[in-house]
Amino acid sequence: MSSPLTRIDHIGIACRNLDDTVEFYRATYGFEVFHTEVNEEQGVREAMLKINSTDDGGASYLQLLEPTREDSAIAKWMAKNGEGVHHVAFGTADVATTTADIVGKGVRSLYEQPRRGSMGSTINFLHPKDAHGVLVELVQAAEGDEH
Amino acid sequence: MSSPLTRIDHIGIACRNLDDTVEFYRATYGFEVFHTEVNEEQGVREAMLKINSTDDGGASYLQLLEPTREDSAIAKWMAKNGEGVHHVAFGTADVATTTADIVGKGVRSLYEQPRRGSMGSTINFLHPKDAHGVLVELVQAAEGDEH
Numbered sequence: 001m002s003s004p005l006t007r008i009d010h011i012g013i014a015c016r017n018l019d020d021t022v023e024f025y026r027a028t029y030g031f032e033v034f035h036t037e038v039n040e041e042q043g044v045r046e047a048m049l050k051i052n053s054t055d056d057g058g059a060s061y062l063q064l065l066e067p068t069r070e071d072s073a074i075a076k077w078m079a080k081n082g083e084g085v086h087h088v089a090f091g092t093a094d095v096a097t098t099t100a101d102i103v104g105k106g107v108r109s110l111y112e113q114p115r116r117g118s119m120g121s122t123i124n125f126l127h128p129k130d131a132h133g134v135l136v137e138l139v140q141a142a143e144g145d146e147h
Numbered sequence: 148m149s150s151p152l153t154r155i156d157h158i159g160i161a162c163r164n165l166d167d168t169v170e171f172y173r174a175t176y177g178f179e180v181f182h183t184e185v186n187e188e189q190g191v192r193e194a195m196l197k198i199n200s201t202d203d204g205g206a207s208y209l210q211l212l213e214p215t216r217e218d219s220a221i222a223k224w225m226a227k228n229g230e231g232v233h234h235v236a237f238g239t240a241d242v243a244t245t246t247a248d249i250v251g252k253g254v255r256s257l258y259e260q261p262r263r264g265s266m267g268s269t270i271n272f273l274h275p276k277d278a279h280g281v282l283v284e285l286v287q288a289a290e291g292d293e294h
Contacts, residue, residue, distance in 0.1 A: 029152050107175060128231070
């Protein structure tokens, strides 16, 4: 069986101060910012650091996430857990179909319909309580995007 | 500046029962076991699930980790945090030099000298308190290993 999840798309990492954390990753590891954006729906300001390209024609990133408001999911998570790895994202060619297939196996998704993710992607999440403690994001890249 | 860390090598995920968790990842996501081993020094039994190849000639894996004894680092971590993402590993061509460079920037490593990791690799870890809450592993693949 081959998987519909063809790459590690990104690792989502919660941080208190995005600018300071971006500078830490640059100075310590040599990782550069590939893209930044604010996602008001998710309540996050984020930076994508590209680590490598992948053999499905995409790439793997670190996604550094700073909450923009105290009632965002990432702020609540960080209040409990501190800074650190928040979620793991896998790339797929069709997020709606892949999510439906996985939901059909008894794993809850967080959204009824896919929402907008980084860089014009379409995303959903799987509930960590159904997935051995890992918050999993499913990502379909924007049309024509190489990642 | 290009980074000496050229890929996401793996994401280390702590679990209570390796066989059950491997079966969950297979049935839910279609991820297959690439390699299994016991690392007595680390006190873990582990399965590597290959997700994609990377453009540095390596690959990205999920590493599922079950403690083999209660005094292992992974058992202690899981007693506090439950199942979930334990660490993030980056691949590098020279783990000793890369670790020394990063330690020189004020980030503590967990070991004085590199130790044995999965599949004959050589590894070190960086202290999460010095790295914005992320336990980072540095991995040099075994000589001649394509990963």
